[in-house]
Amino acid sequence: xxxxxxxxxxxxxxxxxxxxxxxxxxxxxxxxxxxxxxxxxxxxxxxxxxxxxxxxxxxxxxxxxxxxxxxxxxxxxxxxxxxxxxxxxxxxxxxxxxxxxxxxxxxxxxxxxxxxxxxxxxxxxxxxxxxxxxxxxxxxxxxxxxxxxxxxxxxxxxxxxxxxxxxxxxxxxxxxxxxxxxxxxxxxxxxxxxxxxxxxxxxxxxxxxxxxxxxxxxxxxxxxxxxxxxxxxxxxxxxxxxxxxxxxxxxxxxxxxxxxx
Amino acid sequence: xxxxxxxxxxxxxxxxxxxxxxxxxxxxxxxxxxxxxxxxxxxxxxxxxxxxxxxxxxxxxxxxxxxxxxxxxxxxxxxxxxxxxxxxxxxxxxxxxxxxxxxxxxxxxxxxxxxxxxxxxxxxxxxxxxxxxxxxxxxxxxxxxxxxxxxxxxxxxxxxxxxxxxxxxxxxxxxxxxxxxxxxxxxxxxxxxxxxxxxxxxxxxxxxxxxxxxxxxxxxxxxxxxxxxxxxxxxxxxxxxxxxxxxxxxxxxxxx
Numbered sequence: 222x223x224x225x226x227x228x229x230x231x232x233x234x235x236x237x238x239x240x241x242x243x244x245x246x247x248x249x250x251x252x253x254x255x256x257x258x259x260x261x262x263x264x265x266x267x268x269x270x271x272x273x274x275x276x277x278x279x280x281x282x283x284x285x286x287x288x289x290x291x292x293x294x295x296x297x298x299x300x301x302x303x304x305x306x307x308x309x310x311x312x313x314x315x316x317x318x319x320x321x322x323x324x325x326x327x328x329x330x331x332x333x334x335x336x337x338x339x340x341x342x343x344x345x346x347x348x349x350x351x352x353x354x355x356x357x358x359x360x361x362x363x364x365x366x367x368x369x370x371x372x373x374x375x376x377x378x379x380x381x382x383x384x385x386x387x388x389x390x391x392x393x394x395x396x397x398x399x400x401x402x403x404x405x406x407x408x409x410x411x412x413x414x415x416x417x418x419x420x421x422x423x424x425x426x427x428x429x430x431x432x433x434x435x436x437x438x439x440x441x442x443x444x445x446x447x448x449x450x451x452x453x454x455x456x457x458x459x460x461x462x463x464x465x466x467x468x469x470x471x472x473x474x475x476x477x478x479x480x481x482x
Numbered sequence: 483x484x485x486x487x488x489x490x491x492x493x494x495x496x497x498x499x500x501x502x503x504x505x506x507x508x509x510x511x512x513x514x515x516x517x518x519x520x521x522x523x524x525x526x527x528x529x530x531x532x533x534x535x536x537x538x539x540x541x542x543x544x545x546x547x548x549x550x551x552x553x554x555x556x557x558x559x560x561x562x563x564x565x566x567x568x569x570x571x572x573x574x575x576x577x578x579x580x581x582x583x584x585x586x587x588x589x590x591x592x593x594x595x596x597x598x599x600x601x602x603x604x605x606x607x608x609x610x611x612x613x614x615x616x617x618x619x620x621x622x623x624x625x626x627x628x629x630x631x632x633x634x635x636x637x638x639x640x641x642x643x644x645x646x647x648x649x650x651x652x653x654x655x656x657x658x659x660x661x662x663x664x665x666x667x668x669x670x671x672x673x674x675x676x677x678x679x680x681x682x683x684x685x686x687x688x689x690x691x692x693x694x695x696x697x698x699x700x701x702x703x704x705x706x707x708x709x710x711x712x713x714x715x716x717x718x719x720x721x722x723x724x725x726x727x728x729x730x731x732x733x734x735x736x737x738x
Contacts, residue, residue, distance in 0.1 A: 335678075427595065
């Protein structure tokens with residue numbers, strides 16, 4: 222509904238006018254940036270000229286180093302989502318399917334969910350070492366909570382008729398999960414996955430900035446250490462665009478599924 | 483309405499949850515004592531419990547909590563003022579909203595906290611860097627929810643305001659803002675939560691400030707029981723903050 226009202230508003234103003242306003246905002250922001258860079262108000266190189274950032278971005282994209290580190294971060298995020306996601310779905314199914322267990326343990330999920338997970342990093346280092354294991358663990362615990370909470374909520378919102386239909390066909394536990402629960406909970410689980418993906422990326426990247434020798438977070442902190450600010454901006458642009466693209470991809474997947482359902 | 487029967491059915495699961503928690507701690511204590519879990523990696527839960535006194539009396543955890551709370555308050559104030567103002571601006575200027583709302587939503591999905599090395603360069607290794615990171619990360623939900631709250635004000639309320647010939651500012655103060663307040667608060671709550679998470683996180687990463695730095699310091703000292711106690715303390719602060727803001731949110735929902 223919000224989408225349709227937004228589309229009608231776009232139709233009212235005209236796509237061209239909205240695009241022109243966007244263009245104007247971008248031009249003003251870039252001009253402001255360039256003015257600050259040339260003004261000398263901040264320390265030299267803290268706000269580099271746009272041309273310098275552009276060159277750093279091109280150089281960065283041509284470096285094989287970037288892709289090796291991107292691969293390391295992507296694999297850590299991927300594995301952490303698989304581990305945290307599966308654990309989250311299992312716990313969510315258990316708590317959402319049993320009222321007593323839900324009332325007993327779900328409050329802890331809600332309480333621990335908004336806790337800054339990075340403070341668990343020293344524990345993860347001790348348990349899983351200084352390599353990729355501790356980063357995967359950081360991503361997994363970050364991803365676990367939104368997945369578990371969304372799955373539990375989705376499980377409780379399943380239409381009782383669907384459950385009765387499954388039981389009337391004498392479906393076993395496995396069949397109920399694969400044929401009734403999981404398909405009915407898909408929207409809630411995709412929401413959990415989208416939230417989980419975002420926090421898993423943050424968890425892994427922050428852990429890499431703290432203690433690592435590979436990954437995009439490591440590259441960012443290395444450019445800070447070398448005071449290569451233009452490269453740091455270029456890296457941040459790449460990381461932000463990738464994170465936004467990953468998030469948009471999962472959102473689009475959810476929309477496609479809803480459309481197809 | 484809560485009946486005696488309801489209360490009875492609620493206390494049972496709460497007791498089960500607490501009993502399980504105590505049982506897990508007791509099991510971990512036993513496993514460490516018999517040597518199944520390495521005591522150099524996981525400290526005895528009883529030692530963690532005892533070190534609470536030490537972190538309060540000797541390590542000044544309350545002072546550090548106040549430092550973090552002050553940073554969160556500063557970031558929260560900035561989020562509230564700038565987030566609501568920008569939200570109102572986007573609501574009032576439809577063309578700006580159409581042009582920028584997706585960008586704000588995209589920012590909410592970006593790992594903004596990763597910008598902290600840049601802020602270290604710009605602002606230095608001080609509380610300003612931490613506050614600015616908290617502010618930045620809390621801003622998108624505050625803006626988006628303000629726009630959503632104002633846009634979803636019921637048409638009939640706006641028409642009532644018009645029938646009383648209210649000026650645009652009166653319309654805003656007496657109709658739009660009160661009607662949107664619960665939704666705006668949801669955004670502020672999310673924003674404050676993101677701000678708090680990132681503030682503690684950056685304190686930990688740059689080893690400066692309150693509770694985050696405290697955890698990092700204890701980890702570097704390899705004082706495991708105190709480190710676990712400090713982590714529990716941070717969890718308690720998060721839980722307290724979560725419950726307080728949830729209660730205010732419910733109250734605002736009822737007032738509406």
